[in-house]
Amino acid sequence: MEYRRELKKLAEKLLGVMEELLGLEEGHIRKAFTNDGDFEPFYGTKVSHYPPCPRPELVDGLRAHTDAGGLILLFQDDRFGGLQMIPNRGGDGRWIDVQPVENAIVVNTGDQIEVLSNGRFKSAWHRILATRDGNRRSIASFYNPARMANIAPAIPAAAADYPSFKFGDYMEVYVKQKFQAKEPRFAALANK
Numbered sequence: 001m002e003y004r005r006e007l008k009k010l011a012e013k014l015l016g017v018m019e020e021l022l023g024l025e026e027g028h029i030r031k032a033f034t035n036d037g038d039f040e041p042f043y044g045t046k047v048s049h050y051p052p053c054p055r056p057e058l059v060d061g062l063r064a065h066t067d068a069g070g071l072i073l074l075f076q077d078d079r080f081g082g083l084q085m086i087p088n089r090g091g092d093g094r095w096i097d098v099q100p101v102e103n104a105i106v107v108n109t110g111d112q113i114e115v116l117s118n119g120r121f122k123s124a125w126h127r128i129l130a131t132r133d134g135n136r137r138s139i140a141s142f143y144n145p146a147r148m149a150n151i152a153p154a155i156p157a158a159a160a161d162y163p164s165f166k167f168g169d170y171m172e173v174y175v176k177q178k179f180q181a182k183e184p185r186f187a188a189l190a191n192k
Contacts, residue, residue, distance in 0.1 A: 075139045111185070
């Protein structure tokens with residue numbers, strides 16, 4: 001419980017840094033995630049185990065996806081790799097390994113931060129590869145909007161690139177399209 005409390009504090013500090021970088025008032029993202037304080041943001045933790053695979057070339061592992069929510073803090077196994085991502089800026093679209101680092105937390109932004117920032121912070125495509133050696137474990141903590149929270153771009157753009165929607169409506173689309181391109185998920189909500 002103490003681990004969860006401290007990670008929640010860390011997530012809220014990181015959201016504050018994002019607000020500052022985006023030029024938003026302090027607490028703007030939390031207000032969006034709570035529908036101006038009507039609800040609590042969802043904070044959950046998932047523990048995953050990836051056993052060794054004798055023939056990893058035949059298995060997808062965890063397929064490529066972006067995370068639906070807000071901010072994800074990942075404490076990954078420091079002995080066994082497998083996490084890969086595609087850099088959003090300056091990359092050539094190829095997968096790169098996220099090297100395990102002892103006692104480090106990987107920070108990942110989800111789709112809701114992409115919408116709130118009007119694309120200035122992108123949700124990262126990532127996947128987990130099956131590996132021959134080791135039992136890989138990870139602990140992912142998710143700081144997400146409340147299901148009834150209204151999500152909308154907070155940063156003006158020449159043309160609004162992202163729709164406004166309730167997070168729960170987004171999740172209904174996401175569960176059907178998690179492993180597909182994210183742009184059609186946003187477009188489906190723009191047409192509601």
